[in-house]
Structure formats: structure tokens, C-alpha cells
Amino acid sequence: MISPxxxxxxxxASAALFTALMVVRSxxxxxxxxWLLPCLLAVxxxxxxxxxxxxxxxxxxxxxxAILILILFALMLTRDVMDPxxxxxxxxxxxxxxxxxxxxxxxxxxxxxxxWPAIQAAAPGPAEQTKALGLGLxxxxxxxxxxxxxxxxxxxxxxxxxxxxxxxxxxxEPVIDLRGEIELEESVSAxxxxxx
Amino acid sequence: xxxxxxxxxxxxxxxxGFVCVNLFIARLARPSAPNPDKLETYECGPLPVGExxxxxxxxxxxxxxxxxxxEVEAAFLYPWAVAYKQVGRYAVVEMLIxxxxxxxGLGYAWxxxxxxxx
Amino acid sequence: xxxxxxxxxxxxxxxxxIVLWVTASVIALGDVSLWKRGNKAINPxxxxxxxxxxxxxxxxxxxxxxxxxAFAKSLxxxxxxxxxxxxxxxTAVLSILLAWTYLKNRGLDHAEYYVLLLLSLTGAMMMASAxxxxxxxxxxxxxxxxxxxxxGFARTEERSEEASVKYFLLGAFGSAxxxxxxxxxxxxTQSTNLEQIRATxxxxxxxxxxxxxxxxxxxxxxLGFKAAIVPFHQWxxxxxxxxxxxxxxxxxxxxxxxxxxxxxxVFGALTPVAASWLPAIQILxxxxxxxxxxxxxxxxxxxxxxxxxxIAHAGYLLVAIAALPSETVNGIASNAPDLAVGGALFYLFAxxxxxxxxxxxxxxxxxxxxxxxxxxxxxGLAKREPAAAYAMMxxxxxxxxxxxxxxFMGKWQIFYAAVTGQQIMLAIVMALTSAMAVYYYLRVxxxxxxxxxxxxxxxEPVARTGAMxxxxxxxxxxxVFGIAPNLLNAIxxxxx
Numbered sequence: 143m144i145s146p147x148x149x150x151x152x153x154x155a156s157a158a159l160f161t162a163l164m165v166v167r168s169x170x171x172x173x174x175x176x177w178l179l180p181c182l183l184a185v186x187x188x189x190x191x192x193x194x195x196x197x198x199x200x201x202x203x204x205x206x207x208a209i210l211i212l213i214l215f216a217l218m219l220t221r222d223v224m225d226p227x228x229x230x231x232x233x234x235x236x237x238x239x240x241x242x243x244x245x246x247x248x249x250x251x252x253x254x255x256x257x258w259p260a261i262q263a264a265a266p267g268p269a270e271q272t273k274a275l276g277l278g279l280x281x282x283x284x285x286x287x288x289x290x291x292x293x294x295x296x297x298x299x300x301x302x303x304x305x306x307x308x309x310x311x312x313x314x315e316p317v318i319d320l321r322g323e324i325e326l327e328e329s330v331s332a333x334x335x336x337x338x
Numbered sequence: 339x340x341x342x343x344x345x346x347x348x349x350x351x352x353x354x355g356f357v358c359v360n361l362f363i364a365r366l367a368r369p370s371a372p373n374p375d376k377l378e379t380y381e382c383g384p385l386p387v388g389e390x391x392x393x394x395x396x397x398x399x400x401x402x403x404x405x406x407x408x409e410v411e412a413a414f415l416y417p418w419a420v421a422y423k424q425v426g427r428y429a430v431v432e433m434l435i436x437x438x439x440x441x442x443g444l445g446y447a448w449x450x451x452x453x454x455x456x
Numbered sequence: 457x458x459x460x461x462x463x464x465x466x467x468x469x470x471x472x473x474i475v476l477w478v479t480a481s482v483i484a485l486g487d488v489s490l491w492k493r494g495n496k497a498i499n500p501x502x503x504x505x506x507x508x509x510x511x512x513x514x515x516x517x518x519x520x521x522x523x524x525x526a527f528a529k530s531l532x533x534x535x536x537x538x539x540x541x542x543x544x545x546x547t548a549v550l551s552i553l554l555a556w557t558y559l560k561n562r563g564l565d566h567a568e569y570y571v572l573l574l575l576s577l578t579g580a581m582m583m584a585s586a587x588x589x590x591x592x593x594x595x596x597x598x599x600x601x602x603x604x605x606x607x608g609f610a611r612t613e614e615r616s617e618e619a620s621v622k623y624f625l626l627g628a629f630g631s632a633x634x635x636x637x638x639x640x641x642x643x644x645t646q647s648t649n650l651e652q653i654r655a656t657x658x659x660x661x662x663x664x665x666x667x668x669x670x671x672x673x674x675x676x677x678x679l680g681f682k683a684a685i686v687p688f689h690q691w692x693x694x695x696x697x698x699x700x701x702x703x704x705x706x707x708x709x710x711x712x713x714x715x716x717x718x719x720x721x722v723f724g725a726l727t728p729v730a731a732s733w734l735p736a737i738q739i740l741x742x743x744x745x746x747x748x749x750x751x752x753x754x755x756x757x758x759x760x761x762x763x764x765x766x767i768a769h770a771g772y773l774l775v776a777i778a779a780l781p782s783e784t785v786n787g788i789a790s791n792a793p794d795l796a797v798g799g800a801l802f803y804l805f806a807x808x809x810x811x812x813x814x815x816x817x818x819x820x821x822x823x824x825x826x827x828x829x830x831x832x833x834x835x836g837l838a839k840r841e842p843a844a845a846y847a848m849m850x851x852x853x854x855x856x857x858x859x860x861x862x863x864f865m866g867k868w869q870i871f872y873a874a875v876t877g878q879q880i881m882l883a884i885v886m887a888l889t890s891a892m893a894v895y896y897y898l899r900v901x902x903x904x905x906x907x908x909x910x911x912x913x914x915x916e917p918v919a920r921t922g923a924m925x926x927x928x929x930x931x932x933x934x935x936v937f938g939i940a941p942n943l944l945n946a947i948x949x950x951x952x
Contacts, residue, residue: 190343195342196417203409203413208402211402212399212403212405215398216399218393219394220393221393252666252670256643272417272420274421276419277421279414279417282530283590284528285526285528285530286530286591288435289582292477292578293594294410295440296572296579298403298447299443300601300604302447303572303609304605305452306451442484443484
């Protein structure tokens with residue numbers, strides 16, 4: 143029996159998969175970043191089809207809105223936006239394809255065979271859902287809620303620390319004797335790789 | 339599937355359709371006579387120099403990061419705002435702690451001049 | 457609104473973490489406003505004071521046998537959390553002392569290092585006490601965020617940058633695995649609470665479903681990444697080598713304690729379905745012990761050597777995990793699980809003292825233009841720096857598991873737990889690989905004592921007190937607790 147929800151799910155899921163593939167396949171990193179937008183929106187659509195209304199908004203607001211901007215800015219910091227000659231795969235790629243298919247199909251099969259708990263009732267409306275979420279955050283999940291703030295703090299301080307240079311330039315002093323050894327090691331290992 | 343999203347779908351279809359239809363009509367109506375000067379990238383009049391690609395200042399990234407952090411914080415505020423009346427003072431204190439943790443981060447970013455353009 | 461006594465209990469449970477977070481915030485804000493990056497010594501001093509206050513609160517927390525929880529059961533108040541918390545705080549004190557010296561000598565003395573160290577320590581403590589998979593994940597993320605940045609703290613050095621990026625990418629990958637595993641376990645058991653998961657699993661009969669199996673598998677992969685278990689270990693040597701030595705030391709200690717405390721909890725909760733994951737853990741333990749030790753043999757860089765050695769030690773700790781489900785042996789109730797937890801905790805203490813001590817010696821010898829990490833840099837150390845050399849010798853002997861050091865006692869306790877839990881095969885592999893490990897540890901000792909230095913005297917480092925203090929503390933602990941292991945049990949309240 144096919145439930146009618148498949149007609150909502152299937153296009154959204156295939157859109158998410160296709161755009162995700164395009165993110166990976168694009169040779170231009172900016173294009174890859176832009177492909178992420180429809181991908182994130184499709185995922186928001188999937189949340190909607192599950193009637194997780196609050197997360198639709200969060201997905202669009204935070205992921206499609208803020209994090210995508212962050213990613214694009216990060217890409218703009220790079221020097222080489224694209225390099226058509228750059229190989230996108232390693233020599234193990236032929237191995238990866240069947241492996242991915244195997245894992246994907248296996249996962250799908252597993253999910254299909256798993257005993258899912260029956261849906262008891264229709265999902266509550268957006269207002270009730272959000273309220274329940276809020277009560278959860280205040281009540282049982284108070285600790286994860288506060289800790290989430292701590293994560294944001296750590297990320298904030300860490301990023302500023304890495305991105306913002308000190309006023310007095312930290313002496314860019316290469317470790318001379320070690321550098322020599324590293325180069326030597328590299329050339330030796332490169333030679334060994336050639337030999338194989 | 340609720341009708342909730344049907345509204346969105348119709349709205350989205352109308353919005354996208356409006357642009358497409360208008361552009362299509364304009365295409366039918368307008369003359370088309372391209373020449374190399376017209377096809378040049380429009381840069382407010384002057385001739386475009388160099389490539390469009392250039393490395394951006396890291397400040398953009400810091401702003402975006404601050405934006406993400408505080409938008410996540412805002413997203414947490416919504417469910418809290420719907421629920422806090424039922425719980426009362428305890429909920430207010432909790433949110434104050436949540437905001438205070440990030441306020442320390444904002445204070446640090448501020449004093450560290452991460453939100454100033456140098 | 458919860459009861460007043462409940463709130464007080466909750467606050468008591470996280471008081472050490474609150475202290476760490478407040479100290480981190482004070483350092484971050486103070487450094488940019490009050491003392492304006494003038495007096496740099498105040499930052500490590502404040503950090504140490506914060507850690508000691510947290511230590512005081514943690515030790516003062518009333519000891520509850522087990523089963524006590526806080527924050528709606530999301531945090532456990534039990535010996536495992538408290539003792540691994542003590543181990544984490546000890547790691548922090550040693551690493552702050554090391555960082556004090558190292559950052560000053562290398563011109564990296566910024567307050568952010570201590571801020572991130574304290575924040576990630578908060579996360580690690582959260583992880584060690586987590587009774588809920590969500591709290592565990594969040595704790596792990598805070599821990600990792602701090603470590604990612606600390607690994608790249610020497611921003612002008614390419615290797616440090618590379619270490620940071622590598623660690624971040626693979627760490628994010630590991631976190632994704634872990635998160636998916638949590639989602640699948642939640643799908644199979646309808647709960648993220650470890651207590652609840654255990655109850656659900658022991659009440660349900662029949663073989664575990666495919667979703668649970670996949671979930672457990674992903675949990676193993678995710679935690680395996682963080683704990684550096686073969687075959688998820690590839691990042692370890694590069695990150696250990698590239699990160700500033702003081703950061704490597706902290707990473708080696710804190711990440712290992714956090715990951716293994718979490719593993720002890722997670723696999724303790726999964727005991728009812730042990731038949732499904734025990735073979736995987738056994739194989740991983742053997743592979744990790746064998747490859748960790750084998751790859752360490754050829755290393756000439758001490759940091760890489762210690763990285764592979766830390767992988768090997770993760771293998772020994774996995775043996776303890778494998779002994780966890782042996783609640784009954786031949787139908788008779790066995791104390792193997794308690795022995796395994798006790799042994800793993802003791803081993804973690806031993807690991808912290810000897811590994812941080814060994815990194816401490818590298819920190820002690822490094823100066824502005826010279827980052828000591830090659831084994832040749834240690835040539836003739838016994839003559840040049842006898843104190844550091846003898847301390848290093850103790851650390852190497854302890855890492856090799858030679859009595860009467862702490863490393864030996866730790867190995868013995870895990871070995872004993874494995875035998876009690878009928879994991880004979882693992883016990884044998886453990887003994888054999890330990891014997892193999894002695895070779896490469898002793899080679900370092902050989903180089904220090906019997907080879908002559910070829911290079912000119914290095915410039916004198918600016919500061920050495922912090923590192924020397926850390927080395928001496930670690931060396932004393934390695935010896936004292938090796939001779940009298942019960943002393944550690946008495947101090948931490950650990951043991952049977």
C-alpha cells in the first residue's frame with residue numbers, strides 16, 4: 143500500500159539528494175555553496191512533511207539563512223575558487239561507489255525492516271509543538287539547553303582567536319633545524335612512493 | 339500533510355511564476371541587438387578590471403560567525419517565550435543564564451575589536 | 457518549577473563545571489579589559505586557581521554509591537564521573553603548568569589558550585558524568601571545539617595549522633557518526649537516557665533489531681575516532697606532531713579520559729545486548745594494541761612515538777571495556793565489571809601522569825627557536841639535564857609497564873579484570889604487545905643516556921619553572937602510586 147505522503151516525500155527527498163550530489167560534484171566552490179541552498183530548503187520541506195513546524199523555521203532561518211552565509215564568506219577567504227585540473231577523487235574511487243551503494247541500500251533495507259512504533263495521534267499544531275519544546279528546554283532538558291550556550295561561547299572565542307591576528311605579530315620563526323629534516327623526510331617518502 | 343504548507347506552496351508558486359512570466363513576456367516584446375560593449379559586465383559605468391574573484395577580508399567571516407551564534411540564541415528564545423509563563427521565575431533565571439553565557443562571549447568579541455572594521 | 461532541594465542538588469552536581477566556566481569567562485573578559493594583555497602570568501595563575509577550586513568542590517561532593525542523578529536524570533552523580541573528573545582536573549593542572557612555560561618560550565602567550573582549555577575541560581567533565589546521550593554529545597563537542605583551536609594555536613606555523621584542520625575535519629566526521637548512532641539508538645529504544653536505554657534493553661527479549669545494531673556500530677565508530685582506536689586513528693600522529701607540544705599534552709590526556717569515561721558509560725548501558733557488540737570491541741582492542749605498538753617502533757619523532765603509544769594505550773583500555781559485560785562468569789556473579797571500571801580509571805590516571813610527564817620533558821627542553829620533538833634532540837640528555845632525563849626515564853619505564861611504576865600497576869589491574877571476565881585472548885595479546893612496547897620506550901632511554909649530543913648548546917629558554925613543576929609532580933605520582941596504588945584509591949575514593 144502506498145500512502146499519499148509519498149508524493150510529498152519523494153520529490154523533496156530526491157531534490158535533497160540531487161542537490162547534495164551537486165554540492166560535492168561542483169568544481170567551483172562558490173557553485174557548491176549555492177547548491178547547498180536548495181539542499182537545505184529541501185530538508186526544511188522534509189521537516190515540514192513530518193509536521194515538525196518549528197524546525198522548518200529553524201532550518202530556513204539558521205541553516206539556509208545564517209550558516210550558508212557563513213560558509214559562503216568562508217569560501218570567499220580562499221584564494222583558488224576553482225581548479226578544473228584538480229582531481230576530485232582518489233584512486234580508491236571505484237571502490238567507494240559500490241561501497242556507498244551497499245551501505246545506502248543496506249541502511250534503507252534496515253530502516254524498512256525495523257519495527258517502527260505506530261503513530262498514536264496526529265501531530266499537535268505549531269503553537270502546541272513549540273510550547274512543548276519550550277517546556278522541554280526549561281524542564282527535562284535544562285542542562286543540554288544551557289550547555290548549548292556554552293558550545294556557542296567556545297566556538298565564538300575559538301573562531302575569534304584563530305581569525306584575529308594579534309597586534310604584535312607573533313614571531314614567524316620557522317624551526318630551522320627541524321624544517322630541514324622534514325623536507326628531507328618528505329623527499330625520502332616521496333622517493334619511496336615513486337618506488338612502489 | 340496539513341494544509342498549512344499549501345498556503346506556502348501557492349505563495350511560492352505565485353512569486354516564482356510572477357517573475358518568470360514577466361521576464362518571458364519582456365523577452366517576447368523587447369528587441370534584441372547585442373554588441374560586445376553591451377555584453378560587458380555592468381560595473382556602474384567604468385570598464386571592469388581584473389577578475390570578479392578576490393580574497394575577502396576575514397572580518398566578513400567574523401561578522402557572519404557572530405550572526406550565526408546570536409541567531410541560534412534567538413532561535414532558542416522562541417520556544418522559551420511560548421512556554422515560560424507556565425513555569426515562571428525558574429524559566430526566567432534559566433534564560434538569563436543562557437543569555438549571560440553568550441553575553442560574556444559578546445563582551446569578549448567587543449573588547450577584542452572583532453566587531454570593528456579596522 | 458522544580459523543588460528547591462532539587463535545584464540545590466542539581467547545582468551541587470555541576471558546581472565544579474560552573475567554577476571552570478566562570479574562571480574561563482573571567483580570564484577572557486579580564487584579559488581584554490582589566491589587565492589588558494599586560495601581565496600575562498595572571499592568566500595561567502587564575503586558571504590553576506579555578507581548577508583547584510573546582511577540584512575542591514568535586515572532592516567535597518557527597519559520595520553516592522551509584523544511581524544518583526541530577527537535572528532530570530541527564531547527569532549521573534557516581535564514582536565513575538567523580539573519579540574521571542578528578543583525573544581531568546589533574547590533567548588540566550599539569551597542562552596549564554606546561555602551557556605556561558611552552559607558550560611563553562614560543563611567543564604564543566595569549567589568554568585564549570587558557571580560556572579554551574578551561575571550556576573544553578568543562579565539556580570533558582560534562583561528558584564523563586553524562587547520563588544522557590545528548591549531554592554526552594554536547595560535552596564532547598565543547599571538548600573538541602577547544603581542542604581544535606588549541607591544536608592550531610601556533611597560527612604562524614604551517615604544521616600547527618595543518619594539525620588543526622585535520623583534527624577538525626576528522627573530528628567533525630566522528631561527531632557526525634556519533635550523532636547518527638545516537639539517533640538510531642534513540643529510534644530503537646525510544647530514549648536517549650542511558651539508564652532508560654539499559655532498562656528497555658534488559659526487559660526486551662529476542663535478538664536486537666538491525667536499527668539498534670547499526671546505532672551501536674556508529675557509536676563505536678564515533679567514540680573510536682575520539683579515543684584514537686585503530687582503524688579510526690589516522691589523524692592521531694599528525695595532529696599530535698603538529699599541535700603545540702603543550703596542547704598535545706592536554707589533548708592526549710583530556711580527550712582520552714573523556715572518550716573512555718563516555719565509553720564505560722555507554723557500553724555499561726548496552727550490557728544487556730553485549731553479545732552484539734562484544735566481538736567488535738574485542739577485535740578492535742586486538743587490532744589497536746598490535747598496530748599501535750607496531751607502528752610506534754619505527755618512529756623517530758618523540759611526539760609521533762607518543763601518539764602511537766597513546767593509540768596502544770587506548771587498546772589496553774578497550775580490554776577493560778571488553779570485560780564490562782562479564783556480570784556473570786559460568787553462571788556465578790562476577791566482580792569483573794567493577795574491576796574493569798576501577799582498572800580503567802586507574803589506568804587513565806597512570807596514562808595522564810606518564811604521558812603528560814613525557815610531553816612535559818619536551819616542553820621543558822623547547823625554547824623560542826627550537827621545538828624539541830625529535831629523538832635525536834634528546835641525545836646525551838642525561839649529562840645535560842639530569843633531572844629531566846631521569847624523569848623521562850621513569851615516564852618511559854612506566855609507559856612500558858615496568859614495575860614498580862604506575863603504568864605497571866594500571867596494566868596489571870586491567871589484565872586482572874580481563875582474566876576475571878574470561879577475556880583470556882585479550883589478556884594474552886595485551887601481555888605480548890606490552891612486552892613489544894618496552895623496546896621502543898627503552899630506545900628513548902638509551903638515546904638519552906648513552907648517545908652523545910652532536911649539536912651546539914641550545915639557547916636557554918626564557919622560563920622553565922612551570923614545566924619543571926609539572927614534570928616533578930608527574931614523576932612523583934608515577935613512582936608513589938606505582939609503589940602504593942592504594943594511596944591513589946584512598947585519595948580519589950576509587951577502588952573496590
